[in-house]
Amino acid sequence: MSEPREPEFRIAFDGVSLKRGDRVIFDGLSCGFPRGRVSVVLGGSGAGKSTLIRMIGGLQRPDSGVVRVADEDITRYSERELFKVRDRIGMLFQGGALLDSMTVAENVALPLREHTRLSEKDIEAEVDRRLVAVGLSDAGQLYPRELSGGMSRRAALARAIVMDPEILLVDEPFSGLDPINVRRIEALLVDLNRHLDLTLIVTSHHMASSIRMADRLVFMVDGIAIAGPPDELLKNSDERIVEFLVAESDSFAEHHELDVTPLMDRRTLPDRRKKS
Amino acid sequence: MKRSPLRDLIVGIFVLCGLAAIAYLSIQLGGLYYSGPAGFKLIATFDEVGDLKPRSAVVIAGVRVGQVVSIELDDLLRARCVLDVDPSLELDVETSAAIKTAGLLGEKFIALEPGGSDEMLESGDEIDRTVSALSIESLVGKFVNDSGLEGD
Amino acid sequence: MKFTLIENLGYRSLVVVEHLGRIAQFALRITACLLVPPYRFRRLVGDVYDAGVLSLPVVCLSGAVVGGTLSLLGYTTLVRFGAEEALGALVGLAVIRELGPVLTALLVTGRAGSAFAAEIATMVTTEQLDGLRMMSVDPVDFVVSPKALALLIAMPLLAGLFAVFALMGGYGIAVGLLGVDGGSFMASMEGSVKFWNDVIGSFSKAITFGALTGLIATYRGYISEPTAAGVSAATTGTVVIGSVTILVFDFFLNGFWGV
Numbered sequence: 001m002s003e004p005r006e007p008e009f010r011i012a013f014d015g016v017s018l019k020r021g022d023r024v025i026f027d028g029l030s031c032g033f034p035r036g037r038v039s040v041v042l043g044g045s046g047a048g049k050s051t052l053i054r055m056i057g058g059l060q061r062p063d064s065g066v067v068r069v070a071d072e073d074i075t076r077y078s079e080r081e082l083f084k085v086r087d088r089i090g091m092l093f094q095g096g097a098l099l100d101s102m103t104v105a106e107n108v109a110l111p112l113r114e115h116t117r118l119s120e121k122d123i124e125a126e127v128d129r130r131l132v133a134v135g136l137s138d139a140g141q142l143y144p145r146e147l148s149g150g151m152s153r154r155a156a157l158a159r160a161i162v163m164d165p166e167i168l169l170v171d172e173p174f175s176g177l178d179p180i181n182v183r184r185i186e187a188l189l190v191d192l193n194r195h196l197d198l199t200l201i202v203t204s205h206h207m208a209s210s211i212r213m214a215d216r217l218v219f220m221v222d223g224i225a226i227a228g229p230p231d232e233l234l235k236n237s238d239e240r241i242v243e244f245l246v247a248e249s250d251s252f253a254e255h256h257e258l259d260v261t262p263l264m265d266r267r268t269l270p271d272r273r274k275k276s
Numbered sequence: 277m278k279r280s281p282l283r284d285l286i287v288g289i290f291v292l293c294g295l296a297a298i299a300y301l302s303i304q305l306g307g308l309y310y311s312g313p314a315g316f317k318l319i320a321t322f323d324e325v326g327d328l329k330p331r332s333a334v335v336i337a338g339v340r341v342g343q344v345v346s347i348e349l350d351d352l353l354r355a356r357c358v359l360d361v362d363p364s365l366e367l368d369v370e371t372s373a374a375i376k377t378a379g380l381l382g383e384k385f386i387a388l389e390p391g392g393s394d395e396m397l398e399s400g401d402e403i404d405r406t407v408s409a410l411s412i413e414s415l416v417g418k419f420v421n422d423s424g425l426e427g428d
Numbered sequence: 429m430k431f432t433l434i435e436n437l438g439y440r441s442l443v444v445v446e447h448l449g450r451i452a453q454f455a456l457r458i459t460a461c462l463l464v465p466p467y468r469f470r471r472l473v474g475d476v477y478d479a480g481v482l483s484l485p486v487v488c489l490s491g492a493v494v495g496g497t498l499s500l501l502g503y504t505t506l507v508r509f510g511a512e513e514a515l516g517a518l519v520g521l522a523v524i525r526e527l528g529p530v531l532t533a534l535l536v537t538g539r540a541g542s543a544f545a546a547e548i549a550t551m552v553t554t555e556q557l558d559g560l561r562m563m564s565v566d567p568v569d570f571v572v573s574p575k576a577l578a579l580l581i582a583m584p585l586l587a588g589l590f591a592v593f594a595l596m597g598g599y600g601i602a603v604g605l606l607g608v609d610g611g612s613f614m615a616s617m618e619g620s621v622k623f624w625n626d627v628i629g630s631f632s633k634a635i636t637f638g639a640l641t642g643l644i645a646t647y648r649g650y651i652s653e654p655t656a657a658g659v660s661a662a663t664t665g666t667v668v669i670g671s672v673t674i675l676v677f678d679f680f681l682n683g684f685w686g687v
Contacts (some may be wrong), residue, residue, distance in 0.1 A: 059558050059561060079566070082561075083564040091559070093559055095554050097555040099551075099556055100556070111565075114563065114564070156559075163563075283474070286477065286481050287480070290481045290585065291476070291480075291581075291585060294480070294585020294586065294588050294589055297585070297589045297591065298588035298631065301524060301588060301621075301627050302627050304618065305595075305618055331622055331623075333619070
C-alpha cells in the first residue's frame, strides 16, 4: 500500500529498491514521515528497519528509487553534499556508537568542536546542559566502556541532539534494556519530540512502547511499507499486518523470555531465530 | 581528545630518542659531518687511485685527519681527488700525498706528509707531490716482467 | 566444470587488482585529509604513543638480541680467517642496511599495525565510524589518517632505535664475551658504514615500510565486515599482507639501491 506524497512529509521514500546479494530487502518501498511527529518503524528482524534509517542518513544508497530528506533528493549525493544534509539530522545508533577512546563529555562535545566556533567554556556548558537533560550529569568523565547499556544509549542521545537537529533517527532504542530503562528512554524521546518539535523516526520491535509513542506506524513487510496512524492501522485487518503482529508477538515473547517452555518443546525452530 | 601531559611528554621523549638514534647512525657511523664553506679543501691528482673511494680516510702519521670527498677524472684523464681535512692543521706547500693500503689487501687511504716550506696551503689549493696507488696486480706484473718470465 | 580452477584464478586476480586500486584511492584520500585542515594533532600524538612508545620494549629488546646473535655467528666465521676485526663492519652493515628496517617493520606490523586494524575494524562493527559520518565528520580524516601518519612517523624512529640497540648488543657480545677489541670493532664499523648508501638507504626503507604498514593496517580495518569475525580477519590480514608486502618491497628496494 503506497500512499500519495503529502507536502508535510519531511522525509519520503519513493519506489526504493535494494538487494543485498540475492536477498531482496526493499522492493519498491514508498512511504513518508511527517514533520514534527513520532513515526515508529516496525518489522521483523531482517525486514530492513535499520537499512531504512541508514538510507535516510545517506549511509546506505538504494539500488533504485528516490529518498527525499527535507525535499532534497539525496540518493545521488556525494559524501560532501551528504554532510550538509546530515547537519540537520541526529542519529542514535543501536549500540550507541560512542567513540570509546574518548570520555562521554568529549563524545558529546565532538560535534560542537568540529562544526562550531564556540569557546571551550561554552562547549563545556552546552555539554553539561545536554548531559543533565538525559540524566547523566555525573557521567561526563566516564569512558563508554564504563557505562551500562541504558546509560550509553542516553549518552549517545545527548550527542545526537547536541547540534539541535530537526530530524532524529533512532535505531532500536529499547533492545536489550530492562523495562525501567525502556520507559526512561521512551519518555526522553517523547519529551524531545514535544519540546523541540523534532521529526522523530524510531525503529523498534518493542510493540508496547511503539504503540504508546507513535503518531504514525510504518510496518515493513516483504520489502514494502504499510503506513498509517496506529489506531487506524491496527484496526485495519490487512492480512499482512495481522500476520506480522502474530509473528512479532511470538518473537516478542522469545525476546523477553516471557514464556520459554514452548520454545524448548519445539522440534523445529522458526526461521526467524536465525541470526540475519 | 583531551590533553594528557604525561602521554605528550612520553611521546616527545620517544621522538627525541628516535631522532637521536638516527643522528648517531648518520654522524658517528655514517661519517656525515658538516663540510660546507668552513671545511678545508685540498686537491690531489693521481695517475692511479686503485680502489680509493669517496669517504676513504686521509691520515697524517697514521692519525685520521679527514676524508676523500670526491674522485673524478680531470682533462688529462687522471684521477682528481678532493680532500676534506681538519681546518686547524697547518700544511705547507711541500706537503706530499700518497695512496697507501692498510695491510696487504685492506682499504686504500691517502697519507699526507708535511714538507719543510714556510708557505702554507690555503683551502682549495692543489697538492703537487703525489704518489699513486700501487696495486698488487701491477706489482706482480712488474715482478714478472723484470724477471723475463712472461710468456713469449 | 573443467575451467573452475582457471576461473578461480581469474576471479582472484581481479579481486587483487580491485583491492590495489582501492588502496591507491584510499592512500590519496588519506593524503588529502592530512594536507587539508583541520589538522588532528592531538589525535596524532595519541596514535604515535600507541604505535611508537608501546612498540619500544619489543623493538629494543629484539634489536639487542639480534645484534648479539649476529656478533656470535659472525665471529665464528670470521675468526677462521683471522678477520675478527671485521666483525664491526659485518654487524653494522647487516643491521643498518637490512635487518634494522625490515625486522622493525615486521615487529611494528605485528604489534601496532594489527592493533590499529583491530581498532578501526571494531569501530566499523560498533558503528562508531557511521556515527562519525552522521555527525558530518569524515572517519578517514578523524580516525584513519592520524593512525596512518603515526605509523609513518614511528617507523623510522623505531628502526633507528632498533639499529642502535642491535649495535650495542653486537658490541656487548663481541667485546664482553668474545674478546674482540672494542676500538677495532667500532673502527671497522665506522669505516664501512657509508652515510649516503647505508644510513640514507636504511632510513628510506623504514619510511617506505612505515607508509606501507600504515596504509595496509588502516585499509584492512576500514573495509572489514561489521562482525567479530571481521575484526579478527582484519587483524590477521594486516599481519600477513603487511609482512609479505614489506619483504617484497625490501627485495625491490635492495635492487633499486644496488645491494
